[in-house]
Amino acid sequence: MTQPPLLTVSDLRTYFYTSAGVARAVDGVSFTIAAGETLGIVGESGCGKSVTALSILRLIQPPGRIEAGSSILFEGQDLLKLDDAGIRRVRGNRIAMIFQEPMTALNPVFTVGDQIAEVARVHASASRRAAWDRAVEMLTLVGIPAPAQRAREYPHQLSGGMRQRVLIAMALIMNPALVIADEPTTALDVTIQAQILELLGDLQQRLGTSIAMITHDLGVIAEVASRVLVMYGGEVVEEARVEALFEVPHHPYTEGLLHAMPRVGRRQERLAVIPGTVPPPTAWPSGCRFRDRCPYAWERCAREHPPLYQIGPGHTSRCHLAEEPERRVRRPDAVAVGKGDGPTQPMQGVA
Amino acid sequence: MIFIAASLSFALIHLAPGDPFSGSITSPGLDPETARIRRSQYGLDRSLLQQYVTFIGNVVVGNLGQSIRHGRPVSEVLGIALPRTLLLMGTALILSFAAGVALGAWQAARRGSRADRVAGATSLVVASLPEFWLGLVLLLVFTYKLPLFPGGGIVGYMHDSLSPVGQLIDRVRHLALPSLTLAVLGTATIARFQRAALLDVLPHDFVRTARAKGVAERWVVYRHALRNALVPTIVLAGLSLPTLFGGAVFVESVFSWPGMGLEAAAAFAARDYPLVVGTALLGAVIVVIGGMITDVLHAAVDPRVRAR
Amino acid sequence: MTSVSLSQPQVADDVGVGGSSPWETALRALARDRSAMLGLVVLGVIAVVAIVTPLIAPGDYCIAQPDIIRLKNIPPSAAHPLGTDKFSRDVLARLICGARVSLAIAFLSVLVAATVGTIYGAIAGYVGGIADSVLMRAVDALLAIPRVLLLIAVATLWNPLGITGLVLVLGLTGWFGVSRLVRTLVASARHDDFVAAARALGAGDVRILVHHILPRVVSPVLVAGTLGIGNVIVIEAGLTYLGMGVQPPHASWGSMFYDGIEYFPSVWWVCVFAGAALVVTVLAVNLVADGLREALDARQLPAR
Numbered sequence: 001m002t003q004p005p006l007l008t009v010s011d012l013r014t015y016f017y018t019s020a021g022v023a024r025a026v027d028g029v030s031f032t033i034a035a036g037e038t039l040g041i042v043g044e045s046g047c048g049k050s051v052t053a054l055s056i057l058r059l060i061q062p063p064g065r066i067e068a069g070s071s072i073l074f075e076g077q078d079l080l081k082l083d084d085a086g087i088r089r090v091r092g093n094r095i096a097m098i099f100q101e102p103m104t105a106l107n108p109v110f111t112v113g114d115q116i117a118e119v120a121r122v123h124a125s126a127s128r129r130a131a132w133d134r135a136v137e138m139l140t141l142v143g144i145p146a147p148a149q150r151a152r153e154y155p156h157q158l159s160g161g162m163r164q165r166v167l168i169a170m171a172l173i174m175n176p177a178l179v180i181a182d183e184p185t186t187a188l189d190v191t192i193q194a195q196i197l198e199l200l201g202d203l204q205q206r207l208g209t210s211i212a213m214i215t216h217d218l219g220v221i222a223e224v225a226s227r228v229l230v231m232y233g234g235e236v237v238e239e240a241r242v243e244a245l246f247e248v249p250h251h252p253y254t255e256g257l258l259h260a261m262p263r264v265g266r267r268q269e270r271l272a273v274i275p276g277t278v279p280p281p282t283a284w285p286s287g288c289r290f291r292d293r294c295p296y297a298w299e300r301c302a303r304e305h306p307p308l309y310q311i312g313p314g315h316t317s318r319c320h321l322a323e324e325p326e327r328r329v330r331r332p333d334a335v336a337v338g339k340g341d342g343p344t345q346p347m348q349g350v351a
Numbered sequence: 352m353i354f355i356a357a358s359l360s361f362a363l364i365h366l367a368p369g370d371p372f373s374g375s376i377t378s379p380g381l382d383p384e385t386a387r388i389r390r391s392q393y394g395l396d397r398s399l400l401q402q403y404v405t406f407i408g409n410v411v412v413g414n415l416g417q418s419i420r421h422g423r424p425v426s427e428v429l430g431i432a433l434p435r436t437l438l439l440m441g442t443a444l445i446l447s448f449a450a451g452v453a454l455g456a457w458q459a460a461r462r463g464s465r466a467d468r469v470a471g472a473t474s475l476v477v478a479s480l481p482e483f484w485l486g487l488v489l490l491l492v493f494t495y496k497l498p499l500f501p502g503g504g505i506v507g508y509m510h511d512s513l514s515p516v517g518q519l520i521d522r523v524r525h526l527a528l529p530s531l532t533l534a535v536l537g538t539a540t541i542a543r544f545q546r547a548a549l550l551d552v553l554p555h556d557f558v559r560t561a562r563a564k565g566v567a568e569r570w571v572v573y574r575h576a577l578r579n580a581l582v583p584t585i586v587l588a589g590l591s592l593p594t595l596f597g598g599a600v601f602v603e604s605v606f607s608w609p610g611m612g613l614e615a616a617a618a619f620a621a622r623d624y625p626l627v628v629g630t631a632l633l634g635a636v637i638v639v640i641g642g643m644i645t646d647v648l649h650a651a652v653d654p655r656v657r658a659r
Numbered sequence: 660m661t662s663v664s665l666s667q668p669q670v671a672d673d674v675g676v677g678g679s680s681p682w683e684t685a686l687r688a689l690a691r692d693r694s695a696m697l698g699l700v701v702l703g704v705i706a707v708v709a710i711v712t713p714l715i716a717p718g719d720y721c722i723a724q725p726d727i728i729r730l731k732n733i734p735p736s737a738a739h740p741l742g743t744d745k746f747s748r749d750v751l752a753r754l755i756c757g758a759r760v761s762l763a764i765a766f767l768s769v770l771v772a773a774t775v776g777t778i779y780g781a782i783a784g785y786v787g788g789i790a791d792s793v794l795m796r797a798v799d800a801l802l803a804i805p806r807v808l809l810l811i812a813v814a815t816l817w818n819p820l821g822i823t824g825l826v827l828v829l830g831l832t833g834w835f836g837v838s839r840l841v842r843t844l845v846a847s848a849r850h851d852d853f854v855a856a857a858r859a860l861g862a863g864d865v866r867i868l869v870h871h872i873l874p875r876v877v878s879p880v881l882v883a884g885t886l887g888i889g890n891v892i893v894i895e896a897g898l899t900y901l902g903m904g905v906q907p908p909h910a911s912w913g914s915m916f917y918d919g920i921e922y923f924p925s926v927w928w929v930c931v932f933a934g935a936a937l938v939v940t941v942l943a944v945n946l947v948a949d950g951l952r953e954a955l956d957a958r959q960l961p962a963r
Contacts, residue, residue, distance in 0.1 A: 059562055084568075092564035099563075104556040108655055109578045119564045154654045170564065475949075479941040481893040483900060483916070484934035491927060597807030601897045615808060616901050619815045627815040634805040642803070 005032035006177055006210050007056070007074050007095075013067040014048075014055045021282035025051040025064070027234035033178065038204065038211040040225030040242070042218060042257070046278040048234040049214045053180045057097060058087050075177065093123040096171035100183040102163030106155040112166045113139075113151025119173050138169035143199060161192035165199070172203060180212045185220060197223055218261055222246065227314075230254050233289030234281060236308065240315040250317035252294045288320070295330050296321065425629040429611060433633065436610030440599050442526060443533035448588055450534070451541025452581065458542065459549035460572045471546070477539035482598040486532040486605035493528060529606040533598050537591075544587055549580040582653050589645025592638045685878075688954035695950020701943035709758035734928060742928040744918055750929055753915055754936050760911040762940075764826055765891040771830025773884045776837025777876065783838070784845025785864070785872070795842060802835045807894065814903040822909055829891055837883055841876050848872045878955040882948055889944035896937055912937055 014026040026048045033039045041049045054060050056072055058079065072079040075094060079087060091097075099105040107115060116138055117131035126134065132151070139147035142165040155163055164184060171179050181200065185193040201224055204211055213224055221228055221242065228245045230238040230253065238251040249255050256274040276293040279285055288306050291297040300320055309322035321328050421428050454474070458467045513521060552558065553576055561575045562568070600612030607613065611630055618626040650656045689695055734742050741750035783794040813828050814820050820828065848854065849872070857871055892912075898904035899913025900920070907914070912933045919929030 057563055059559060088565045088567060090565070091562070097563045099556060099560060101556060105560045107557040107561070107575055107579070109653060110575075118566065122565050156655050167560075170560075475945060476938075476942055479889065479938060479945050481896060481934065481937055481941070483897055484930075484937060487920075487923065487930055487934065491923075491931075593803065593805040596805035597894070597897075600805075600807045600811070601900075604901060611808075615811045619811050619901070619903055622815060624816060627812045631804055631808040631812040634808040635800070635803045638803040638805065 003035060006035045007033040007072070007212075009052075009056070010071045010073070012052065012055055012070040012072065014051050014060055014070075015065060015067055016281075017063045017065065018282070023281040024234050024284060025281050026055060027284070029231070029234070029236055031229055031236065031239065033210050033212060035177070035210055036204075036208050037227065038213060038225045040221035040228040041212060041214045041231060042216065042221055042228060043231035044216055044278055046281065047231045048281070049231050050182055052231070053097065053182050053212065053214055056180060057091050057095060059097075089123070092119045092171075092176075093174045094176050095178045095180065096174070096176040098164075098167050098171045098179060098181040098184050101187050102160055102167055103155065103187075105167060106163060108155055111152055111154055112158065112163075116151070116166065116170045116173060119170055123174050134173060135169070138173045139166070141172070141203070142166075142169045144169075160188050161195065164188060164192075164196055168196075168199065168203070172207065172209070175207060176209065178210045178212065180214070182214045183216070184213075186215070186217070193220075200224065218257060230257070233279070233284055235289065235318060236316075237290065237318040238316065239308075240311075244312065244315050250311050250315070250322065251290075251319045252296055252321070253290050256293075288318075296328055297331075298327055300324075421623075421626070425625050428614065428626065429629055429633055432609060432611045432614045433637075435608065436596075436599055436603070436612060437637070438526070439530055439533070439602070439608060439610060440595055442530040443537055443599075444588065444595065446530065446534035447537025447541055448584075450538040452545050452577075452584060454538065454542035455545025455547075455584075456549055456573060456577055456580075458546045459553070460569070462550060471543070474539040474542050477535060478543060480536060481601075482532060482536060483601035483605050485535065486529065486602050489528050489532055490605060529602045529608050532602050532605075533595065536598065537595070540591070541584060541588070545580065545584050548583045549576055552576045552580045555579075578652065582649065585645060585648050585652060589642050589649075592641040593634070596634050596638070685954045689950055692950040692954065694946045695954075698943040698946030698950065701939065702947065705758055705940060705943075706762065709755055709762065712755050713759075734926075741932050742926075744915070744926075744929045750915075750932055753910065754912070754932060757910050757912045757915060757933070758936070758940075760822075760905060760909055761892055761895060761913070761937075764822065764829065764895050764905070764911065765888045768826045768829035768833065768891050769884050769887045771827065772833035772887060773837055773880055774834075775831065776834030777841050777873075777880055779834065780838035780841025780843075781845050781873065781876070784842035785849060787846065787849065791842070791846070795839070798835050798838055802839075806832050807897070810894070810898060811901075811903060814898070819906060820903070822905065825895070825904060829895065833887060833891065837880060837887075840879055840883060844876050844879065845872055848875055878951075882952045882955065885944060885948035885951055889941040889948070892937065892941055892944070896933075 009032070010030050012026055012029045013024070016023040016025055029048070029052055031039070041052070043049050051060070051064075055066050055070075056079065058066070060066060066080060070080060074090070077086075079090065082090070106112065113132060113135045116135035117126075117128070120126040120131035120134050121128070124131075136147045136151050139151055144150050144162060144165055150158070150162070155166075158166065164187075167184075184200070185196050188196065197220065200211065200213075203209065211224070213220065215221060225242050227241055228239070229236050230245075230251065232253050238245070238249070238254050240250075245254065246258065249258055253274070256272075259272045260274060262271060274293055279289065279292070285292060285302075286305070287303055288294070288297070288301040291301040294301065304320070306318045306320050308316040308318050311317050311322060454470065458470050461467045549572070553572070555576075558571060558576050561571045566575070596612075599610065600615060602608065603610045603612035604616055611633070615627060615630040617623075618630070741754065743749055744753065779794065779798075783791045809832055810828065813832075817824060817828075854871060857866075862870075895904050895911060896913035896916065899911055900916040902917060905911040905914055915933035916930055919926065919933065923930050
């Protein structure tokens with residue numbers, strides 16, 4: 001691959017300065033996205049994935065701040081060094097974002113057509129007429145029936161699935177190079193989920209857009225992503241191609257996530273869980289941040305913060321097991337996680 | 352609703368000790384015989400139930416009784432006074448809404464800045480001022496110390512001899528101070544409220560969406576957020592009508608503005624029961640109508656309301 | 660409105676505040692609010708001066724009328740720092756004495772209003788159903804009548820209105836807003852789980868109402884009441900200014916306006932100082948009310 005990546009995030013650090021302390025929501029995250037590729041970013045709530053996404057477009061409001069030393073390179077510019085007008089030219093135009101809650105993400109007092117058209121008016125200086133027509137076109141593209149009529153309606157008149165399509169239309173109207181989708185299907189029914197994912201995949205093929213798909217649902221990742229980033233504690237803990245991640249996960253957290261997924265065709269008496277909860281971002285544990293919940297942790301994990309080890313081609317993991325694989329033995333006091341059979345089978349499709 | 356208000360007025364009148372003709376100031380030394388005749392004239396000698404029915408019946412057709420002081424029907428007296436009060440209140444309302452929304456939005460966009468804090472403190476102080484006091488102060492400054500505005504009344508002495516343009520200017524000059532008094536207070540209250548309402552809206556998701564689309568910050572605030580934040584302010588404006596009325600009463604007294612408030616105050620002095628009660632009733636009616644107008648405006652701004 | 664998800668991902672929302680009761684938290688928040696504290700101090704000073712001065716001053720401080728003709732209408736000077744009025748009374752003395760009346764009336768009538776409103780609203784909210792609708796419709800109608808006009812009507816019909824009457828009337832015209840507030844709170848609390856739990860444990864209606872629901876109601880009513888005090892001070896002053904409120908021999912700040920308006924604006928000091936007293940007091944009350952509202956709101960939010 002001789003083409004430079006579309007987006008390069010280097011050592012991104014986004015901290016929130018609250019009265020309860022400094023919350024290091026994103027603490028040194030680096031990754032790249034190539035043109036036309038779909039990167040999945042997966043993790044539990046509180047791991048920093050949403051904040052990462054918002055940081056790329058500089059949508060972080062005080063008391064949050066992107067720390068110096070971070071850099072986000074896109075189309076030859078460092079987004080963090082642009083002035084206000086500069087970053088506005090990027091938003092919605094070259095990089096677009098699709099948010100999680102379609103109902104609250106749309107302005108209730110304007111028509112959906114108006115809201116989509118606004119993007120064209122802002123970036124292409126289109127006339128009202130031209131922008132409106134383009135908006136209707138986009139509604140057709142995302143598969144909304146009777147688009148001309150729908151465009152005149154208000155968000156509360158549409159169903160959840162349709163609203164999400166509207167958000168997608170809004171994101172794609174300027175044909176951006178990168179779309180960041182933040183949990184686009186979480187708020188929707190399963191059947192609608194499938195439709196939306198199909199739509200996104202379809203549009204990506206047609207338009208060649210890169211997608212950063214943020215989700216906590218591994219099933220979604222399996223369906224759409226080519227590469228995956230697993231995040232925990234404000235850091236990337238594992239990065240791999242999708243097949244590799246599902247077949248040979250390295251990091252215990254990834255292992256836990258995969259185990260926690262109920263699978264069709266397999267009898268389980270009990271749903272496996274990862275014990276414990278995500279620690280607060282104001283107080284990450286010393287050493288490895290996952291150690292309190294990790295079934296394999298030993299004293300090195302409390303002492304030494306693990307760097308990203310190279311496991312294989314295009315596969316990294318932030319775990320000391322890379323250097324001491326013989327330690328991958330379940331501790332006697334660790335709570336049983338699943339039935340102990342490793343993830344040796346490839347994915348059986350979406351659960 | 353008006354029905355309830357009317358019934359209440361009736362109850363009020365008849366709970367009060369005595370009636371207009373027993374030893375009141377307007378008819379001292381009325382001999383029992385004349386008093387009896389007067390009473391029957393006003394229907395005060397019939398049974399309570401009969402009186403109630405008659406009263407409600409009258410209210411429905413707009414007959415609020417005879418003003419004792421004026422000797423003319425209450426509805427007639429108020430019919431002249433009411434439009435003047437409405438003019439005063441209306442002007443004040445429009446001014447304070449426009450200025451209040453603008454100020455509140457301006458403050459919210461600059462939240463935490465020096466300008467915001469100064470404006471906020473000023474609004475707090477101004478909103479605490481009694482209307483009649485502010486009116487008196489304005490009178491003192493703008494009429495006596497600097498003779499810019501007339502001291503009262505609705506038109507000047509020489510109004511009729513002025514040209515149409517002159518008449519208009521004359522009216523405006525007379526309207527200026529009273530409505531300004533009310534408007535200044537209204538602006539402060541609305542500005543405080545609007546600022547809070549806008550700050551409430553700003554953390555919402557759709558505001559973030561607007562930013563993510565590349566919309567300039569100023570438009571994010573003034574177009575996307577404000578449109579939503581106007582809604583509670585409109586509702587507030589509607590709810591503040593009764594208070595505005597009260598303020599108008601005092602302002603009318605200070606500036607001798609011949610509206611309902613002044614009539615009510617004079618009626619008090621003259622023990623003119625029908626007029627006084629009529630004022631209260633009419634005030635309620637106006638407020639109810641105002642409420643309906645507010646509902647219409649509310650639906651115009653917020654499409655979610657239209658569906659219902 | 661459906662629940663709103665705030666744009667900033669919730670950070671540190673499981674960091675607790677540390678064990679203190681909600682009241683303590685609120686009080687501490689209030690103490691930190693400088694403007695509210697200022698307001699309280701001002702009010703405290705006024706109250707103390709109003710109560711204590713007539714007690715320690717020589718003679719009948721609030722009734723004395725020394726030299727009737729010679730001291731009439733003197734502008735502010737050394738002997739009389741705020742001047743004298745048309746009856747030769749020292750303006751400062753009148754301010755201090757008037758304070759008692761104005762403040763007492765305001766405080767008592769708000770007490771009446773808060774009590775009546777809370778009871779009415781609690782009953783309506785708890786009982787629910789048709790009774791609730793009827794009761795609230797009545798309140799809506801009453802709210803529509805401009806308070807001042809209603810007061811004028813009542814003042815006309817019940818003439819003369821003594822101080823007690825004034826307090827009652829002010830209170831009985833001011834409870835409507837409180838009742839709506841309480842009714843909403845009670846109606847929503849009625850469906851809360853802890854009520855069902857209490858009922859399951861055998862608690863009767865009255866006990867549930869008083870013991871479990873009413874404490875929830877206290878803080879909003881407290882805020883509303885404080886704001887109401889400021890409101891009533893102004894209304895009472897206005898009514899007295901129009902001749903309908905406090906009558907001689909009692910005197911409130913409004914009475915000063917009533918007396919002072921005759922020679923206004925040449926004799927400006929009577930009205931202006933009375934007004935200044937009003938403004939300062941109402942401002943102080945509003946500051947305290949604002950501070951209370953924020954302090955009581957703060958304790959309901961989780962740690963930020």
